[in-house]
Amino acid sequence: MKFKLNEYLAHDIENKDHPSDFEVAKDYSILILRLPFIKDDKVEVISYAFLIKDDKVYIFERKTKEFELLGDFMKLHNFLDIRIDKILSKLNKFHIQIAKMEDDLYENSIDKSFANEWLKLKKELVLIERLMGHAIVAFERFLKFYKEKVDNFAYKDLEEHFQRAFRFAKNAIEKLDYLYEFYRAKQDEKMNKIMFILTLLSGIFLPLTLVTAFFGMNTGGLPLVNDPYGTIKAVIIGIILEVPIIVVLWRMMRT
Secondary structure (H helix, E strand, C coil), X not given: CCCCCCHHHHHHHHCXXXXXXXXXXXXXXXXXXXXXXXXXXXXXXXXXXXXXXXXXXXXXXXXXXXXXXXXXXHHHHHHHHHHHHHHHHHHHHHHHHHHHHHHHHHCCCCCCCHHHHHHHHXXXXXXXXXXXXXXXHHHXXXXXXXXXXXXXXXHHHHHHHHHHHHHHHHHHHHHHHHHHHHHHHHHHHHHHHHHHHHHHHHHHHHHHHHHHHHHCCCCCCCCCCCCCCHHHXXXXXXXXXXXXXXXHHHHHHHC
């Protein structure tokens, strides 16, 4: 079914990347909802465009580029309710996944895939939050305009589902950010331990390196060169030099 539309509205309808919006024309209105779409357990984006005229709702089919009759306002409610429920179900799975990641962090059983898993979740949740934020504004404007014609109980419930999806996504993002900070703190702690061990090793071998370098110089007049017990004495000197270093490092470890 074709309608004579404002050319700017027609362009917005055909643009699949157009953000959610609600516009009122002379004898019809246009509701565009760009929503997350769950397909094969992955989050994609799909734009729905609805034309409301004479209390009937038409949906824009992108393949034919024409409007098809969807039905009355309850048909629109049912159409959106099914899709929002899928989004809420996906968000619930996200929260379960985040909870498992949190348990793994507390139990110190994280693996190398944590960062990639975190990034994937953050990307999908930010997308859902952004889309739902725009959709809520457009849907609230639609609901305010047609409040006398729709089933207020049903549509208020649907509006609450929109808002709940937005809150769930926002809460999950905040939880992810907290987990990443905790993850980075644990990684920094591991790095600090490694650096501390390397510092200890460097401190322990510093006197030995000094003794070895000194007696390894190709110059004349080195002490102990002609001493038959020179090697033993050099080792003893190295051990003596090690003692204050070990004492200092031991005190550092105790503090």
